[in-house]
Amino acid sequence: MKRVLPGFGLTMGFTVAYLGLIVLIPLVALFIKAAGIGWKEWLEILTSPRVLAAAKLTFGASFFAAALSSVSGLLVAWVLVRYEFPGRRFLDSMVDLPFALPTAVAGITLTAIYAPNGWIGEHLAKYGIQAAYNPLGVFIALTFIGFPFVVRTLQPVMEDLGKEVEEAAATLGAGRWTVFWRVILPMLVPALITGFTLAFARAIGEYGSVVFISGNLPMKTEILPLLIVSQLEQFKYGAAAVIAAGMLIVSFALLFLINLLQRRLDWQHR
């Protein structure tokens, strides 16, 4: 078959080899390791209270953190795209900091701030809220690392929106609120879901920033990645692989569902 774009064979070959090497082989190795254990033990490990509690915290906190990041990210992206003000570029670069900062540094910093004697923690303590060493702390750390994904996926889409559709809606009698709900938001939904998904996926796998602020109390503030590491430290490689494999399957299913939802909501594909 003749193709107009040259290099299909070469680039496709590279793609397959690269994905195989980087993504597939490690994952296969993981499943092989996990498969070394019988089905009964699989079930036993995955349904143990400690694993279930960690899973609930990991997926739950990740979901809510990604949800909060979506709302705040939408707002920040809006401000950065729509308004001209001194220091805009500076703020814009600040958004990327959670990407660049070593997650452990972020974790330690957040812990210091949110600990009961920290800058923010001491004020929260007055109201009886304890952030650090609590699920709330996990949520805070996951919000911190997920937020740039939302901003960065929304920004280019917002820039493309243009003022004209808003003006068109305005001349048709729509108030600011209607314009936002009926015109702007629906146009941003596909990108918003993408940003949410990225933040969510990143949060599920996050380790470094969480371990410090969570305090790692089993059944309370322990997340799945940490549970995996602690299994490894006890040389329980099989159990670690099983938890990892289970986490992977759930993550994949969730991401797949989100993808389906996005297709349904995406006006470009309807």
Added chain:
Amino acid sequence: MSITIRSIHKTFGSYRALEDVSLDVPDGSLTALLGPSGSGKTTLLRIVAGLEFADDGPGKVLFHGEDVSGIPAGKRGVGFVFQHYALFKHMTVGENIAFGLTTLPRSKRPKKAEIGDRVRELLKLVKLEGLDKRRPHELSGGQRQRVALARALAIKPKVLLLDEPFGALDAQVRKDLRRWLRVFHDEIGLTTLFVTHDQEEALELADQVVVMRNARIEQVGTPQEIYDQPRSPFVYEFLGNVNKVALNENSNQYIRPHEIEVCFAAEHDPANGKLAKIHHLFSAGPVATLTVRLEDGQFLDVELSRKQLDDLALDVGDEISLKLGSAAP
């Protein structure tokens, strides 16, 4: 409904977009704002729409004698059509057209069935029957612009404002849509103001042409007045092809290519003619264009009918005599 514009000033920072602009758009007319980019025509249209507000001062916009200067776009009752359509991509064609009605407060909003009827009626008006379930990206440029027009008309606007409505379309579609808009305007009789930088479009379509330049109105008149009696060299040059003949150091004569008379060099009369040599000849189509060179080295364009060209049997290199007529300043 007539539009009256009185001494509008508009500045953006230190840039003057409009300077003391006054204009009357008669009820039911189709008026073109014509000018090069940066002349202020779009700003003027946006001020009429309420998408932009004039600088503080005596400036006013009136619809049918009623001052609307302080009223925002949404309450002004204007239909506005953008150059790039500005359709809501996530809505169907029908939802787009119904937007202005579905966004009304509940007390004023027509019933669902009524809105449906209105949408069908508008689709028929813009010749897009049956396309209400499509999405904008499934339509051609010309169709999208007609959806935008139907959407603007759905709110029963007092005036219709179009910003370079054919600017994003290709030549053929543009011509068709232009003709269609003229017929359409005559049918519905809505006072319409449109912006264009295409002089042919303005002359062919409008009842009244407003030529703008450098934040001011240069001339207002019917297409014929503007073309035949341009009030300034700018209008002369901006509308149609024109030759600028240097008479002496500080005076020029403007003459349209078709106004020049051609005869054989043998019939040359030095009293009211100039000798010239044919430099280039372009004769595809009903009108032939000659590029000729005068004895003093100036080049001129001359237009004559194909028949005239054949009768004279002219060719490149021939010497001819030109009558430039009475000097227009």
